[in-house]
Amino acid sequence: MEVKHLNLYLQGSTCRWVSLLCVACLSFFLPESGSGQTVIRGSAPAYAGSTISIRGYHNYITYTTKVLASSPIGKDGTFELKLDEPHAEVLLLAMEYMELNFYAIEGKVYEVKIEEFDLPATHPQLIIVKGPEGDLNKLVPEFDDTLLSLTDDYYPYIVKNIKRNKVDSVFDSLGAISKKNAGSFMQVHVDYKIALVKQITNKKRISQFEKEYIIDRPVREDHITYVQFIRQYFSNYLSTLGSESHVNSLENLINTKKDVLGILDLLKADQRLANDTLRELVLLNGLYELYTAPGYREQMVLDLLDSLAAKSKIAAHVEMARNIRNSLSHLRKGTIAPDFELLDAHGVKRKLSDFEGQYVYLNFWAHTCPPCFKEIEVLIDLAEKYGNKVVFVNISLDKSETKRKQFLSGYDLHHR
Known part of the structure; x- marks a missing residue:
């Protein structure tokens, strides 16, 4: 039996993990860019020659995105992004097939550095080298981590709905401290992150809770945390x-x-x-x-x-x-899948439409993706079992041809 197991490559693409690190120099203050223009500049040596972009969400229901600004990353690894139009605070910094959460206040200047390390030793990091006072890239993760820790500490009380006054008091105190001298985005974020917890502890005081967080509050469909709360509260x-x-x-x-x-x-x-x-x-x-x-x-x-x-x-x-x-x-069921063309392992151009009328399993992988190693092993077994009925297509997101070949050399893959 011939196993249909095709490997295709997306040139100049890669899949990486990124953690967000805000370093001590956040206390430095950068001047405003003027005229409401937001500027994000920095370096990403590992991505030299690629394109970096800032993406914004269309809305917080579908979470689809649109490009707000883009810039080539120079040979020296530097780049500069400028946003001239109004934008939400929650953005995505995107390079190749990697996306990082990034908070940006209109009219401010940010200096960042993106460092890449080989997995599994560590993950690439987005380092905020310099940012404005009260940078959300620091405040939001710090608050979220503290809230998560408190939720864990008081979890028995929360799920049993006991000692409500004590639990509410603890979270209200956290909210008051976190909102002190904070901007409007952070204030709404704090309120509705806490509301997601308090809706459990206030089941017997639901009318009071709804009045405080729903009825008497302005609607903020432009704020990600508010919409997350509304979507959860009115789920189904x-x-x-x-x-x-x-x-x-x-x-x-x-x-x-x-x-x-x-x-x-x-x-x-x-x-x-x-x-x-x-x-x-x-x-x-x-x-x-x-x-x-x-x-x-x-x-x-x-x-x-x-x-x-x-x-x-x-x-x-x-x-x-x-x-x-x-x-x-x-991509509604029954519609024609969008076609694309890539090179296979032998340098031959292949199109998705080449397999028209057949069942096709698409798998996207990269050498920097630990779960991909397990997935490939499972797919090899599936291909051996169902290869006469299904075409298994593995699409590489790796930028480096050397690393891609090293990855494939460890597996017994049959190519068409």
Whole structure:
């Protein structure tokens, strides 16, 4: 039996792990760039000749991204990125197939350094060499780590819902300290990270909790932590609502009538959703969840997103509805997979469409990926067993041809 096990290479690409390290020199203050321009400059010697970019999220439901700025990395490993347009604080610093979380405040200047080490000894690091006072790249991880530690310490009380006043007092004190002299992003981040914990301890005081964190608060669909909280708090909201007998018309409104305004009117009965903006945000997330939920037709969900994009008076929601729709339908089951062309191990050009009509298993790997070693071993066994029915295609993300060949030399792979 011939085992169909093809290895393809993405030239100039690599897969790496990155940890974020904020060093002591964060206390240095860099002057503002002026005119609201955000500047990120630094060095990445290991990526010389590649392109580095800053990406922003379209929204915090699909988490799809768009390029805000890009720059070549010079032969000396240096680069400079400039963001002239308004942007959210949460960004991604992307090189090749690696993405790093990065926080940037508009109009500030950041100096960074990216160091690469061979795995498994250590991971590449993004070092903030110089940043503005109150740099979120330091404040957010520090707070999150402290919150996680406290949550672990008080976990028995949290899950048993006992000593609520004591638990709330501890987390409120942490919040007060963390928000002191902090900017608006950090204040909202702290509040809603703590809210994710307190929603468990406040089950018997739910109306008070909802008033504090939902009803009496401004809607912040532009803030990642706020949206994470809303998505978790209203998780499966539409599907649960549709299963209740007194609102069984919801499924009909979605599957038959495609009546987005009727659905919004139905949700308005929930006093927590009296705010038009929040109500639409919950609906957008609910439709995103319902796309794969039993009992709901995919095309109807897509049509409702089109309808919401056409009828919403909230500009951010118009774009969000369009993006969610595109995200859901892009690789929809039954659609034609996007074609691509790469070189195989023998330097021959191969296209995905070459395997039209066959079952194809795509596996992406790199020599810097520890789990990939195990995956390759499993795929070899699968190829031996199902190679007459399935084409197994391994796509390398490695930039270095030498390291790629070294990786492959340790495995008995059969090539077509």
